Amino acid sequence: MVVNTHTDQCGDADAGLFENALVMIAVLDKRGKIIAWNHAAETITGYTRDTVIGTTTIWRRLYPDQQYRNSVTGRIMEILSHKKYFENLETTIRTKSGDSRIILWNTKEIVQDGKTHAIAVGMDVTSQREADAFRESIIDNANVLIAVLDSQGYIIIWNRAAESITGYPRNEVIGKRDIWKHLYPDAEYRRTITRRITGIIAEHRYFENLETTIVTKTGEQRIISWNTQQIGFHGAVREIAIGRDITEQRQAEEALVAYMTEMAMRIKQPVGIIRDNIQEVVNLTRAGKITTDEMIMILESQARNATQITVNVQEFQKAIIEKNTQIPDAYREFLNG
């Protein structure tokens, strides 16, 4: 019946195309009554042409939520108020089985045999949108700062980690290119970084593990290790910048170096001092230059030094445990002991 209707409307040559199209096609008369409903429309919505043709109620079924339906209608009315068709209007329909599908609509008004019809073509983009959402979710939930810039340097993606690390929400960053001035407020430092980046990119077109210190919105300094990559996107160049916040890592490394040098100063060298003092006691005793009491005083003093060094070692061990959370429990217990 529908094919006949369709044939009536579009001609025999297009009947196969209409019926076998991978997109849903609905033809509506001037009053909004469905006069054609192709196979893809049946498959996507679950509603057969028998239940749809000659009615206007399909839209209530596809948009059962009144509020949502009203918003869709409002958007359509708004578009149709200044043109006779709409393009790439995305809506979410409810199928007969209760599933949700995302449909990208395009319409066209045609006049045939003096009658005006509207053809609505709906592409099921559910899988595509789910994939997009999944990709966006990965980008948004990554624990590294991800910024994507267009060829002019305008930020087009600024993920949640970027917001969290820098303190700048995406609405203050997207579509702008002055974020770097905020992150590098010191003009001289900014110039230095820019020179380095420009130099590296001129040579390699990307850079790896470039460390810079940014200033967050709250004025805190964070050390970021940057990696970038250029990608082509529909003929345009995009720059992806991935920044890993290595502030804690660097602080732990600096603390470790500080502890190691402090340990060298307060353990290794003092042990040498004790050794030399004891040797000197030996020499002075052999030469008969010091009394037994003096010898005992010096040796006791060296024993106190040694005791203090033991205390220092324990302090260092505790400090290292506190600063480094990666130490396995068995070693942690040993160092604490």
Next chain:
Amino acid sequence: MPNLVNPEELEKRQIFLILASPASLRQRNIDVIMQVSALGYHTIVVTTNFPYTVLRKLYGETGVDLASVSFIDTVTRASIGTVTDIPGVVRYINSPSNLTDMGIAVTEELKEKTGKKVCILYDSISTMLIYLTSPNISKFIHFVTNKLRLMDISGVFLAVEKGLDPMLMSQLTTFVDTVIDAG
């Protein structure tokens, strides 16, 4: 005897950091005392390694006028227990870590020597590092060097060469006027 300290710089009340090998640290102490005493200075020695009696003997052997040297001894009291200060000769404190008592002893000793040419010798920063963290040592030396400058007094700090980390070394370098590598 090597001339460790430039007499003209000493006259300008400069402050020196002398770095020596562990084995020669004691000898450098004696060298400084000999030279400074010969220039007519009274030296206050803050000793953290040897009791003052031993140092006094060693100085005496080299012909130093012992009246030109007094001591702040951080070693003896911890071994013997109760000891009484000997005016003009020695003041005892109980540990190299007791910076408050050390500061008081230095201040009182300097008061006693008002009007004299005085030099103060700390032997040694390296031993003090057993008892104090490098930030505390740094603060203490900053405090002492400021005090010496205000009182227009020369000072010498002894330390084991290569025994100070780059951070502490750079801080000490800014506090003193001259760093001498005495080997």
